[in-house]
Amino acid sequence: MALRRVARFVGAIGLGLCPLLAAQEAQDAAAQIERAQELACRGRHAEARALYKKLAAEFAGTEEGKLAAKRALPSALLGACMLVENGPSAKRVDIVLLGDGFELDHQRAFDELAEDVPPLFERVEPFREYWSYLNFVRGVCLSADGGIDGFGRDYDTLLGGFTLDTDAGHASVDGEKVRDALEQIPGSDALALVFVRLGLLGTAGGGIAVIGGREANTVIHEWGHAFGGLGDEYSSRTSKHRTASAGINVALTDDPKKVPWRHWLEARHPSVGVYEGASGQPMHAWRPTASGCAMNDGQAFCPVCREALVLRLYSIVDPIEEVTPLAPPPGIREPIVLWQDPIEIRVRTLKPATHDLEVRWWIESAGMYPITPGPGGPAEARELIAPTKETPGDRTQRGPLRALPVAPYKEHDTGKDGVATLRLARDDLKPGLYRVTCRVKDTTRLRGERFPWVLKDERGLLESERVWWLEVR
Ligand SMILES: [Zn+2]
Numbered sequence: 462m463a464l465r466r467v468a469r470f471v472g473a474i475g476l477g478l479c480p481l482l483a484a485q486e487a488q489d490a491a492a493q494i495e496r497a498q499e500l501a502c503r504g505r506h507a508e509a510r511a512l513y514k515k516l517a518a519e520f521a522g523t524e525e526g527k528l529a530a531k532r533a534l535p536s537a538l539l540g541a542c543m544l545v546e547n548g549p550s551a552k553r554v555d556i557v558l559l560g561d562g563f564e565l566d567h568q569r570a571f572d573e574l575a576e577d578v579p580p581l582f583e584r585v586e587p588f589r590e591y592w593s594y595l596n597f598v599r600g601v602c603l604s605a606d607g608g609i610d611g612f613g614r615d616y617d618t619l620l621g622g623f624t625l626d627t628d629a630g631h632a633s634v635d636g637e638k639v640r641d642a643l644e645q646i647p648g649s650d651a652l653a654l655v656f657v658r659l660g661l662l663g664t665a666g667g668g669i670a671v672i673g674g675r676e677a678n679t680v681i682h683e684w685g686h687a688f689g690g691l692g693d694e695y696s697s698r699t700s701k702h703r704t705a706s707a708g709i710n711v712a713l714t715d716d717p718k719k720v721p722w723r724h725w726l727e728a729r730h731p732s733v734g735v736y737e738g739a740s741g742q743p744m745h746a747w748r749p750t751a752s753g754c755a756m757n758d759g760q761a762f763c764p765v766c767r768e769a770l771v772l773r774l775y776s777i778v779d780p781i782e783e784v785t786p787l788a789p790p791p792g793i794r795e796p797i798v799l800w801q802d803p804i805e806i807r808v809r810t811l812k813p814a815t816h817d818l819e820v821r822w823w824i825e826s827a828g829m830y831p832i833t834p835g836p837g838g839p840a841e842a843r844e845l846i847a848p849t850k851e852t853p854g855d856r857t858q859r860g861p862l863r864a865l866p867v868a869p870y871k872e873h874d875t876g877k878d879g880v881a882t883l884r885l886a887r888d889d890l891k892p893g894l895y896r897v898t899c900r901v902k903d904t905t906r907l908r909g910e911r912f913p914w915v916l917k918d919e920r921g922l923l924e925s926e927r928v929w930w931l932e933v934r
Pocket of ligand 1: 694710749750754755756762763764765766767
């Protein structure tokens with residue numbers, strides 16, 4: 462025992478710092494990095510770089526020192542600045558705008574380019590309706606050189622932009638370098654729009670859309686690929702090597718019972734069919750709409766693509782923004798006590814531009830939910846107590862919510878302020894322990910539209926719930 466205590470003491474001396482001082486130092490370093498980032502965001506790039514250089518030396522060997530050293534390199538991400546903030550990063554889709562081949566003198570040009578992006582999204586559905594679900598972040602991206610790799614030339618740029626071997630020479634970037642930049646941005650959803658200064662056209666995949674030059678008209682199309690996993694609905698060949706690949710909006714069959722958008726055909730949406738020519742192939746590949754989709758030649762997304770984009774938004778954004786009182790985590794039954802004074806449970810939801818989310822409340826006897834699942838307990842209860850697989854920022858793993866066995870206690874829309882309230886007084890319920898559930902769902906039904914925007918939601922992404930326990934005395 463005594464020996465171990467001595468060893469621990471020697472260990473602390475060996476570090477040369479008491480842990481408290483080390484924590485203080487890390488805090489200082491983080492604050493200084495924040496300051497350098499602010500300088501970069503305000504266009505004071507040279508000062509930001511000088512500060513990073515100083516911090517790299519001062520905090521050498523620490524995480525902060527390593528980050529500062531990376532940011533003092535000739536090609537570096539100097540910081541990330543909020544361009545449009547509709548809510549906290551953890552509860553929104555953060556679209557990060559990055560640039561490649563922008564030297565120190567080009568920074569103002571990139572800033573202007575970045576500022577033009579949010580208005581493009583604001584004009585196109587479903588991003589207009591779900592505008593408040595998005596944040597835009599501008600990266601301050603410094604490249605040592607202003608060129609683009611290809612044709613035997615090699616430049617030092619932040620994201621390794623290069624020209625692809627396509628007929629038209631599409632611009633692309635080094636995905637690894639983009640991911641490294643995104644990892645430096647807190648709250649990032651690993652989604653980026655990258656502008657390659659001297660590039661042409663665009664490419665996309667895995668959450669990253671690449672735009673050559675200033676081709677604003679390709680931004681939305683490439684974002685459809687990067688964010689929605691959508692395929693091309695045009696039929697002209699872009700490369701002789703290209704083959705068709707099937708996906709959400711591209712089929713390799715014209716059988717209406719087998720195409721991925723068959724649920725739209727079954728629902729008889731007037732503008733959805735099966736048309737030959739897609740994925741850069743004039744034949745043997747089919748698309749859902751004749752023309753007009755942003756994945757083809759148009760400005761707006763077709764119903765099939767729009768559905769996929771709405772579901773993608775909800776794979777990241779929970780329709781419930783916040784609740785008071787806080788709902789306890791699954792497995793904890795700390796109850797709210799309802800005795801003399803009435804209580805209020807308040808739920809704030811996200812707010813699409815023109816339609817309300819649907820809110821339903823249930824009050825069930827806690828006896829329906831035995832704590833230790835065992836023989837005789839209802840199967841649904843057992844399922845419910847099982848630990849959830851959901852990880853923060855990924856709503857796709859939870860699966861649809863099970864149907865509750867009783868009718869809702871109350872049903873309403875969130876209304877203008879996006880707040881739903883359940884008010885309960887002691888006389889409303891008999892004494893006992895209850896389970897209160899609030900479910901918020903986006904029906905995706907917009908006023909004046911015959912069809913909801915989402916017809917099929919197999920993973921239950923449009924819906925979310927919170928659960929409280931209530932003790933009535
Ligand atoms: Zn489409």
